[in-house]
Amino acid sequence: MSEPSTRPPPSLGQTVPLVMPLYSSSVYTLPDLDALDRVMNAEAPGYIYARDAHPNARRLAQLLAEDEGADWGLVTGSGMAAITALVVATTQHGQRIVASNRLYGRTTQLFSQELGRFGVAAEYVDANDLEQVEAALAKGARLLFVETMSNPLVRVVDIANLATLAHRHNCLLVVDNTFATPVLTKPLDLGADLVMESLTKMISGHSDVTLGFVGGNDADMLPALTAAVSIWGLASSPFDCWLAERGLATLELRMHAACQNAARLAEWLADQANVTRVVYPGRLDHPDHKLAPEVLRGGFGNMLCFELDGGRDAVNRFMRQAPGIPFSPSLGHSATTLSHPATTSHRYASPAERRRQGITDGLIRLSVGCEDVEAIRHEMKKGLQ
Numbered sequence: 118m119s120e121p122s123t124r125p126p127p128s129l130g131q132t133v134p135l136v137m138p139l140y141s142s143s144v145y146t147l148p149d150l151d152a153l154d155r156v157m158n159a160e161a162p163g164y165i166y167a168r169d170a171h172p173n174a175r176r177l178a179q180l181l182a183e184d185e186g187a188d189w190g191l192v193t194g195s196g197m198a199a200i201t202a203l204v205v206a207t208t209q210h211g212q213r214i215v216a217s218n219r220l221y222g223r224t225t226q227l228f229s230q231e232l233g234r235f236g237v238a239a240e241y242v243d244a245n246d247l248e249q250v251e252a253a254l255a256k257g258a259r260l261l262f263v264e265t266m267s268n269p270l271v272r273v274v275d276i277a278n279l280a281t282l283a284h285r286h287n288c289l290l291v292v293d294n295t296f297a298t299p300v301l302t303k304p305l306d307l308g309a310d311l312v313m314e315s316l317t318k319m320i321s322g323h324s325d326v327t328l329g330f331v332g333g334n335d336a337d338m339l340p341a342l343t344a345a346v347s348i349w350g351l352a353s354s355p356f357d358c359w360l361a362e363r364g365l366a367t368l369e370l371r372m373h374a375a376c377q378n379a380a381r382l383a384e385w386l387a388d389q390a391n392v393t394r395v396v397y398p399g400r401l402d403h404p405d406h407k408l409a410p411e412v413l414r415g416g417f418g419n420m421l422c423f424e425l426d427g428g429r430d431a432v433n434r435f436m437r438q439a440p441g442i443p444f445s446p447s448l449g450h451s452a453t454t455l456s457h458p459a460t461t462s463h464r465y466a467s468p469a470e471r472r473r474q475g476i477t478d479g480l481i482r483l484s485v486g487c488e489d490v491e492a493i494r495h496e497m498k499k500g501l502q
């Protein structure tokens with residue numbers, strides 16, 4: 118008796134599904150060994166094993182590559198999987214990474230704790246200080262790794278000048294574009310060699326997916342990256358890719374609405390009595406206010422921070438009084454959420470390091486969503502009372 122799964126699917130006739138179907142199969146069947154050889158040798162299209170490739174990941178990667186202006190793209194099981202894959206595929210024992218000293222905490226841990234064990238060293242620099250970056254690159258480096266906008270204080274880096282410096286020193290510039298998304302900037306167009314995204318955030322946009330992406334223009338890098346994803350087990354789930362494709366369809370709309378909301382909230386927050394500081398690149402007092410429009414086209418982003426007079430107690434009060442802005446330590450949800458950097462993303466940074474970065478106990482980070490700005494303001498007012 119034939120296994121149900123090996124029966125051909127019901128015929129669709131001349132009709133084609135409007136929406137990409139979900140291919141949840143972890144393995145594909147082949148008619149014979151010759152067909153296997155053709156697929157394995159890339160002489161014919163097809164799939165064999167989902168950890169190597171599957172239609173939902175391939176389709177999502179193509180769409181994202183187009184959005185980023187990349188010749189090729191790969192989807193991975195998380196943003197961290199994308200960073201792991203690109204580092205594994207491009208670095209060797211004895212090489213160095215120069216990285217921003219404001220990276221996402223797990224990225225810093227990957228570079229310092231994990232890669233150190235494999236003989237790849239990391240040096241951290243202020244990526245907004247080009248002289249410091251150049252001095253570190255002059256000692257020799259394989260990768261320069263930065264984020265377009267940093268967490269939580271939204272420092273914007275000068276991607277074009279960083280690319281020039283990296284290339285002068287025979288180094289690849291890698292940009293984590295998670296906070297900006299390709300709606301606000303396309304790092305490859307500004308000279309970066311590789312771009313990565315945590316799709317978990319704005320791109321998927323509904324807090325129900327964990328995925329990553331890496332894209333580039335140099336086709337020679339693709340085989341090593343594809344191998345790293347399969348061998349190190351960094352592959353994506355078809356269902357998550359299917360959901361992310363759906364999120365991607367509204368990314369531009371959501372990002373523009375969220376950026377507008379963030380700009381309006383930043384101005385409004387600056388006028389509130391118990392708010393002592395507002396951090397947003399769209400404001401004149403942000404250190405990267407002038408640079409930001411050269412890097413970000415079409416807005417200053419949807420991430421902002423504000424500081425409450427009264428430290429941790431004031432933050433607790435705000436959270437309890439404004440439950441409509443959920444405390445959830447991630448970002449990129451369709452509706453506004455908040456986080457508290459001092460006890461979440463920067464929990465394990467020393468108090469001195471938090472002070473250096475300006476992350477106080479009263480600092481709240483908002484991931485502004487695309488709901489009606491009046492509704493957000495209404496809830497914020499309750500929190501600020």
Ligand SMILES: Cc1ncc(COP(=O)(O)O)c(C=O)c1O
Nearest residue numbers: 195196197221293295315317328
């Ligand atoms: C800037 C940035 N890069 C990378 C990551 C890692 O992404 P993921 O959680 O999808 O592994 C995050 C997660 O918060 C992030 O904020």
